[in-house]
Amino acid sequence: MTFHLPDFLPYLLNQAAEASSQEFQRYYRQKYGMLRTEWRVLFHLGCYGEMTAKDICTRAGTHKTKVSRAVGALERKRHLARTELDHDRRNELLSLTPKGKAVFADLSNAAEVYDRNISAVLSKPELDTLRSSLRKLAERPSSGGQ
């Protein structure tokens, strides 16, 4: 009995995640008509350089259909291009076009500002502990595949 909902981690995490991403979401949505998975793909390519869709799935823990659609959308917007790999024509290397790089530059700037904004309610040590705890929780426990 007496279960305390606002202390339940999955719930609390969700609330915090939702609250903290809304404004940024509106930004990339309005300005570039992007969806969540699209900026994720964009940011993966922007931060880590060229990679295949599969790599993104693994790194981000995102299902391949979601990534596939996001890649399609970004390609239509000419934000990324695919290059077939010679030795295995199943994988295609994804890379940002100049236009994609410009968008990434803008969005990563906005993200940085935005991140500073929301983390302003926390002290430096709180912030460090938070990040480290979240990383531990985020470690995908097994299978999964959202």
Added chain:
Amino acid sequence: MTFHLPDFLPYLLNQAAEASSQEFQRYYRQKYGMLRTEWRVLFHLGCYGEMTAKDICTRAGTHKTKVSRAVGALERKRHLARTELDHDRRNELLSLTPKGKAVFADLSNAAEVYDRNISAVLSKPELDTLRSSLRKLAERPSSGGQ
């Protein structure tokens, strides 16, 4: 330049939230065919007692259409009942039926176990800091209405 994706709070929070809710989600989904918003409604009624749909919207920061549909679904499953209020026939007070209470009892037990499980990767002080930081972040900054 050099934006570091895995430190970006909205992203990190999302990853952690996603990872930490998956297993529990499977549980209530499989066992009771419930959706996320449905258990939220159930838990609000179970934890705080009778309230109107509007109250749930406010407390949980959830859009009214989502709540409306979840209430409908829970009503069809006979987990909750509505009572018209005399002095204002617009609001209806929602309350769990015995069946709904039983489901809540089972799920809140499961949730408690589950919460203990995932928080096992953190020390007690880490956990406290985490909860308090998350609460600060979750404080809906304004409007919103997910």
Added chain:
DNA sequence: TGTTGTTAGTTACAAAAGCAACCAATAAGT
């Protein structure tokens, strides 16, 4: 070579979420 298995990625269809318009009850202003 032919069969079976795997892997990367796409597509089709069903389920869920978001949004805006809607209805009915009340409140406010005249």
Added chain:
DNA sequence: ACTTATTGGTTGCTTTTGTAACTAACAACA
């Protein structure tokens, strides 16, 4: 009373997501 908000809640339609089935390229092996 009478027009005009406002509020609680629902519904219809569109956009996104989830799931499973599918294609194509490769790998293993008989």
